[in-house]
Amino acid sequence: MMQEHEDPKFExxxxxxxxxxxxxxxxxxxxxxxxxxxARRNKHVIELRPWMRWAVAAAAxxxxxxxIGRWTAHQPVAMVAAADSTAPxxxxxxxxxxxxxxxxxxxxxxxxxRTDIGSHGAANSARFAGQARDLLSTxxxxxxxxxxxxxxxxxxxxDLELVLVQISQLDPSHDGHDTDLITxxxxxxxxxxKLRSAIPAGPVPVRTEGAL
Amino acid sequence: xxxxxxxxxxxxGDSAAExxxxxxxxDRVYRLAFRLxxxxxxxxxFTQETFIRAFDRLGSFRGDAAFSTWLHTITTTVxxxxxxxxxxxxxREADLGDAHDIGTAPRHAEPDLKARxxxxxxxxxxxxxxxxxxxxVEGYTHExxxxxxxxxxxxxxxxxxxxxxxxxxxxxxxAGEWVQ
Numbered sequence: 001m002m003q004e005h006e007d008p009k010f011e012x013x014x015x016x017x018x019x020x021x022x023x024x025x026x027x028x029x030x031x032x033x034x035x036x037x038x039a040r041r042n043k044h045v046i047e048l049r050p051w052m053r054w055a056v057a058a059a060a061x062x063x064x065x066x067x068i069g070r071w072t073a074h075q076p077v078a079m080v081a082a083a084d085s086t087a088p089x090x091x092x093x094x095x096x097x098x099x100x101x102x103x104x105x106x107x108x109x110x111x112x113x114r115t116d117i118g119s120h121g122a123a124n125s126a127r128f129a130g131q132a133r134d135l136l137s138t139x140x141x142x143x144x145x146x147x148x149x150x151x152x153x154x155x156x157x158x159d160l161e162l163v164l165v166q167i168s169q170l171d172p173s174h175d176g177h178d179t180d181l182i183t184x185x186x187x188x189x190x191x192x193x194k195l196r197s198a199i200p201a202g203p204v205p206v207r208t209e210g211a212l
Numbered sequence: 213x214x215x216x217x218x219x220x221x222x223x224x225g226d227s228a229a230e231x232x233x234x235x236x237x238x239d240r241v242y243r244l245a246f247r248l249x250x251x252x253x254x255x256x257x258f259t260q261e262t263f264i265r266a267f268d269r270l271g272s273f274r275g276d277a278a279f280s281t282w283l284h285t286i287t288t289t290v291x292x293x294x295x296x297x298x299x300x301x302x303x304r305e306a307d308l309g310d311a312h313d314i315g316t317a318p319r320h321a322e323p324d325l326k327a328r329x330x331x332x333x334x335x336x337x338x339x340x341x342x343x344x345x346x347x348x349v350e351g352y353t354h355e356x357x358x359x360x361x362x363x364x365x366x367x368x369x370x371x372x373x374x375x376x377x378x379x380x381x382x383x384x385x386x387a388g389e390w391v392q
Contacts, residue, residue: 009390010380014348014379019349021247022248027238027242027243029238032259032263109301111297111301115254115298193260
């Protein structure tokens, strides 16, 4: 039985007309396949392994416990000793979590940059340049941190540093050539697929949901 | 070679089989990603991410449903999560920013029917828009949509009906186009 709001003529017309909605380009098979291969080749590297996710969760509980303990403690000396004994593990995990947050944020920024840079003029360039400078500071801190002991993460951070330097120096009066060069460079170095491969697909706390 | 044999070869590490599986499905994945994202760069990103995940997780594909159904479940997850992430990022920047609104299309009178239709589809709630694009634009069945989005078939039908109703209201100025 036809419902009150159904209108076969409209639906027929709509189906025909809506084919023009976001009409796809021809599939760029080769380009995408190359990036998929490269990303998969680089995949094993800097993601948090499953056991590390548990370790992060355990560390979070431990840190919370220590926090509560410190807050309620009547014996501060003993508590400090306990905290010191767990400090190196917490520190490594903290760097891993910070790295994941940073990578997620940078991925969203570069995705947005590539999509939006051409469409909003000089104000947009200035905004992206400012954001890139902020991320660049974090990138350099990450490069100097123990997280960069991992050679592949270090290599990714160096690629990101280069891209962010270029974006941070964007001239608001640019004619589009600079941004084309930046996006071409991003595509050639596969920086976004590498970045995505480095972000673990784990449970919410590990993926740092809400960091963006 | 049928698809189940191809999948078995991919699981065994055959890179030629990976490419063959990719070739067999990439067009439909990319089309859906493009229709939902409306942007070539994003569509490429989402397509790549879909295949990377699919190859990584092929071990968990049990063959209960068609491979294409399983793949489109990954596609919709990747695309919708990706679009939410981009939207959140743009929204946050817009909130932080000054009067320049980034990523929100200017709303102004648009006399062109296709542009109005595009805007009306863009303005649909995410669930309605996804079902509408998959069914009316890309030709997926309600069963395929239900599996891909993890909803009942009836929910897919109801969302499509509501999406069409909203579009009819949004396009009422153009009623002469279909009432003939």
